[in-house]
Amino acid sequence: MSTLPKVAWIGLGIMGSPMAENLIKAGYSVTGYTLEQDKLDRLAKAGGTAANSIAEA
Secondary structure (H helix, E strand, O other): OOOOOEEEEEOOOOOHHHHHHHHHHOOOEEEEEOOOHHHHHHHHHHOOEEOOOOOOO
């Protein structure tokens, strides 16, 4: 189990997706939210968790 904090990332656009993916690669648990389903799918494929709302993230 990781001792790193969990991260909620809001906005997975041009900058947000790569930044969230780098956090995942560094061992962080990342839950993300954005309005575009393809970006949520990208996050999940990278090992993150897609949230259905900002509150859920």
